[in-house]
Amino acid sequence: xxQLQQWGAxxxxxxxxxxxxxxxxxxxxxxxxxxxxxxxxGKGLEWIxxxxxxxxxxxxxxxxxxxxxxxxxxxxxxxxxxxSVTAADTAVYYCARGNRPGVYFYYYMDVWGKGxxxxxxx
Amino acid sequence: DIQLTQSPSFLSASVGDRVTITCRASxxxxxxxxxxxxxxxxxxxxxxxxxxxLQSGVPSRFSGSGSGTEFxxxxxxxxxxxxxxxxxxxxxxxxxxxxxxxxxxxK
Numbered sequence: 001x002x003q004l005q006q007w008g009a010x011x012x013x014x015x016x017x018x019x020x021x022x023x024x025x026x027x028x029x030x031x032x033x034x035x036x037x038x039x040x041x042g043k044g045l046e047w048i049x050x051x052x053x054x055x056x057x058x059x060x061x062x063x064x065x066x067x068x069x070x071x072x073x074x075x076x077x078x079x080x081x082x083x084s085v086t087a088a089d090t091a092v093y094y095c096a097r098g099n100r101p102g103v104y105f106y107y108y109m110d111v112w113g114k115g116x117x118x119x120x121x122x
Numbered sequence: 123d124i125q126l127t128q129s130p131s132f133l134s135a136s137v138g139d140r141v142t143i144t145c146r147a148s149x150x151x152x153x154x155x156x157x158x159x160x161x162x163x164x165x166x167x168x169x170x171x172x173x174x175x176l177q178s179g180v181p182s183r184f185s186g187s188g189s190g191t192e193f194x195x196x197x198x199x200x201x202x203x204x205x206x207x208x209x210x211x212x213x214x215x216x217x218x219x220x221x222x223x224x225x226x227x228x229k
Contacts, residue, residue: 044209044220044221044222044223045158045160045166045209045211045220045223046217046220047211047217047218047219047220058216059216060216060217060218061123061216061217062123062217094165094166096165104171104172104175105154106154106213106214107213108156108168108171108211108213109156109158109166109168110168110177112165112166112167113165114165115165
């Protein structure tokens with residue numbers, strides 16, 4: 001059974017860089033897109049970006065200038081870096097597996113981490 | 123960006139009720155839509171993908187339909203464990219936007 005375990009700093013000051021890592025246990029790392037999603041307190045979900053094992057990545061255009069998603073295949077891990085954070089970046093950040101069973105073209109999130117709360121405050 | 127609008131935003135229902143949630147896209151997205159369920163303090167869980175395909179392990183009381191710009195999620199007989207917030211998500215283009223959510227509460 002695939003499990004995602006995520007970690008990273010939970011309290012940041014404005015202008016600092018958010019850094020989170022997600023490790024994949026119990027399953028293959030190839031053939032999927034590894035994804036980050038966030039949810040501000042009391043609000044809905046926002047897709048941040050994704051990367052596959054080969055390093056091919058896609059980002060939310062509204063966040064792209066501040067984002068780097070990277071992958072370490074030797075450790076079955078992927079990471080998120082977001083620069084110049086503000087209070088608006090306060091959210092629960094989830095990592096997830098993007099999967100596409102059968103002949104379906106698109107990747108949707110079928111396995112999720114438990115989430116990491118990130119608070120940006122001076 | 124493609125915008126997704128869910129209706130209603132809040133829904134009060136009783137166990138055994140038939141519940142329908144609508145998701146409308148600002149432009150056509152074929153069948154590139156997913157439905158998730160989220161309970162408080164938990165990560166979302168996928169219910170339906172490709173607009174109408176039930177994810178493995180999801181009870182058959184959940185069903186999805188639609189294509190183009192209008193989609194529905196139906197729960198045929200609401201169970202106690204179904205009180206949650208439901209989100210649609212489009213996969214047709216980046217930024218893979220979500221609807222604002224529909225909270226299903228106990229009447």
